[in-house]
Amino acid sequence: MSRWLPWAVGLVSAVLALGPALGRGYVLRYDMVFVPGLSLPTVLRGADGFPRAIPSDAVVAALSRVLPGDVVQSLALAAVFVAGAAGAARLAAGALGSSRAGARVAAAAAGLAYVWNPFVAERLLLGQWAVLLGYAGLPWAVAAAVRRARAAAYTAGVLRSLVPAAVGGFSSVVLTALTAGPAALWGRGGPARGALFAGALAVVSLPWLVPSLAAGAAGAATDPAGVEAFAPRADTPLGTAGSLFLLGGVWNANAVPPHHGDPVPVALRLALCLAAVAAWAWWVRRERPAFGPGLTAAAALGFAVALLGASAPGRELTAGLIDLWAGFGPLRDGQLYVAPLALLQALGLGAAVHWLTLPADPPARGGRGAGALGLAAGAGAAVLPVVLSSGLWWGAQGALEPVQYPRAWREAQAAVAADDRPGAVLVLPWSAYRGISWSGEPVVVLDPATKLFDRRTLWNDDLAVGTPDGGTVVVRGEDARAREAARVLEPDPQTGLPESLDAVELAGLGVRYVALSAPVDNRFWSEAEGFSVVVEGADMTLLEVLPPLVYAEEADISGLEVTGGLVTVGAIIWSVARSGSSLGFQRTGSERRPGARKEIP
């Protein structure tokens, strides 16, 4: 029973949080775009700039060869909750080292709190499933980082724990390094274990690291304007620092769950977070879990990085760093770095529940009644995060409804797939984000046409972010060919459409097809010469560029990139084969120093 409890907590929280999103159909929201039959070669060839979709999209594309795309999406979303809750619960249980009912409730509380908080809700509403997958792997990585084992076994354990981060990509790896790195350095093995941990991180980073180094060498850059656009913001009355402490503060006001900033839940959540941090301090001092000092340092460092975006000097510093080296780009979305604090608070809540359920020493009169009261109080504290983050309930209260792609979209996809002539697909209107209405429940989402076709797409990867004063900050995209297309098209910023379509110019850009992925007046294209209509629907029109001489430059996957990917896959297979299980987990235990007391009355 106790063995399966963490997984049961994860499964129940996944069903409660995702609800209808686990059904058939595609959940589309902001960055979360899944399409039927995502093309693996197209994902691997990618676009110019930093490979943010690798390896997460590559894994989705590979799984989509054996499973329907919507099922792959459901599995990915469920994995966030199941792996995250199970990881945190098992980390707590391993450190508590007790099989009492109270310890089991404490572990369940830690697991539930880790996946049911504003950080998860806001990132989910922002559609950042790959980041959340990396987040789910953090407790596994922390446990592996402090494991007592020989070098080879230690490395294999770390590699297995890094599978979620490996799939999640660069943000996930950065988060994992921040969260588990200090624990590895200050854990039992010291700097030697830290070096092994860093090496394992480097190995799982190769699929995105190699192409990003190539992109950097080719002059790709990250726009420092993103620092202002993606800085944390206050989403509660407690200001930016208070919102971050409550694990909220995401930059996008549209990704904040309903009622998140209301005074009643804010006050209760503040009390819960303070109690969790206090209980963490008590637990680390008394029980001395091996990962205690490291995770404390990681949470403090992450909170400090998040706070950088809350002040003008901090934002200037971050922008200067990004200007200096594009590799500092991940720092611009500062709220991401409260993730270690989320783990600390979840384990702290588990510690608080553990304290509540401890028997009195010496046993008091009416001890059985006191024990039952403690258990009941512990169970109540365990479900408090669920009550206070109601924005996550049942598909984030209807924000995660699955939809089916309209027939015209599937026909356009099939028509392009049936054509083996080279050439890219130009996606219009020239704006990345759409308010798609065919879903029945309209949502804002990255245009799915950017991923629909089995060839290179040219689309506007600039990111426009509205500011509170009614203005707009535009963060420049990184795709050089898209910039070239924009110069040729000169689209109207209001409609996203060029004044007219010129087939010869588009052929010169290497464009074979034009996909109009929004309702567009047909006069726009019916009067243009040099095109034929392949598919015509209410919200998808596919035009073929007729001139036979399309300048098509097809990118190849370099041998270095293939080697990098194979090294990562090979290392993970080796680590799994070495353990004989898919995702091993190790008890972390406590330091058990003479001063450490196992149970405190």
Add this chain to the structure above:
Amino acid sequence: MIKVIAACVIGAALAGGSAYMVTNLATESTATAEPVNETLYNYGDR
């Protein structure tokens, strides 16, 4: 004694939080956080 007080506080928080959230859910319209009535959108709004 301190645990009894803690249990009372947790019970009160659960009751208050539940009542508040259920009331909100009951009166909640089905409107989404962001209005969607155009074709082109920002990546987000601060």
